[in-house]
Amino acid sequence: MLRLVPDCGGLIRNLAITLPPFLLAASQAGKRQALQNLAESLTAGTELILLVETDFEAATREWVSTQRLRCSYRILAHVPAGAMCDADLWTQDTFLAAEDDGQPQLLPLHQTDHPGQHARWLAAAGYAEAAAPPLHLAGGNHLTGPDFRLVGAQSVLQSASAGGWGEALARHEGLDARHLHVFGFPLLQRGHPPALAQQPGHLDLVLTVTGITSPAGQPLLLLADPRIGCDPDGPPVPGWSDQLDASAARLTADGFTVIRNKVPYLAHPLHAPNPTLRAYNNVILENDIRHELGNGRPLVWLPHFGDLEPDLEPFDRMARRVWEDLGFAPIPVHGWSAMLRAGGALRCAGKVLRRAPWPTRD
DSSP states (O other), rough: OOEEEOOSSSEEEEEEEEEEEGGGGGGGHHHHHHHHHHHHHHOOEEEEEEEEGGGGGGHHHHHHHTTTOOSSSEEEEEOOOOOOOOGGGGGGGGGGEEETTTEEEEOOOSEEEEOOOOHHHHGGTTTTTTOOOSOOOOOOHHHHHHEEEEEEEEHHHHHTTTHHHHHHHHHHTTSSSEEEEOOOOEEEEEEEEEEEEEESGGGTTTTEEEEEETSSSSSSEEEEEEEEEETTOOOBBBBBBHHHHHHHHHHHHTTEEEEEEEEEEEEEETTTTEEEEETTTTOOEEESOOOGGOOOSSSEEOOOOOOSGGGHHHHHHHHHHHHHTTEEEEEEEOOGGTTTTTTOHHHOOOOEEOOOOOOOTT
């Protein structure tokens, strides 16, 4: 039976990132540094898979040789020259990782805002490419928990055809046996019943599955609380804050415990000419413990912005404290302000392909 690889749980065994040719240009040093920081933060026992075009294998090997990696790695350089576009940087969005009777499978997502061929390219690493589901879906608009899934309302709406919302929702539900919840807020329309909408377009920019439960036994989610400027006590962002408050209320009604984490929403003359949310919720995590590290806590890889935007260091500290209070050991991954113009953060760039079983849950 096909089961999607969750965003929480067992130790990460394989993680893929993509290096489109533009990233190897001298002008893209900041973006490369963010990916290097992620690669160097991975622990022993994890394999990093790097997808590159054939003509850039030597440059990629030179880039990797400068890094202090603890993880193992493979460079898959069989992608034909010219096959990658800049948006292929976001490995998360173009496919879903799954297992079928213990065998890894990749489900390409052809109906998405950034279609790509990552599933086909990864076939060389021993992954079977399964049939594409008949859904409009991006990996960044879908989260998988231990026994539930979350999909953004926009994906259901865009999947709808003659059968309408109900038929599209049923197709999304059929993707995996876990119970499906829709992330969004009621949108009032004159002369029509309320419809569901979402903000932003990819839920993983503001919502995190933690893999843990609240004292009440409910699955615990972390949802961004955007604030204007670089002061954590600054005012809420008009529009966004109301929409995310309403989204939180729907999640609570669905049986989740929702904790809000403050995140900044502001412009930056170099990294974000227009006001942009810093995606502290765009994380990668484990719930099992790497005992060899000796800290007795599960790990969360947490994007940081204060290294390139010093005024945001209070938000970096606050983000670490939130995860520490939840029982995790945060691993700061610096440099993600350089990715703001490209429109994503840490989870967007890295795709977990396989996890070890989680002994306490699997």
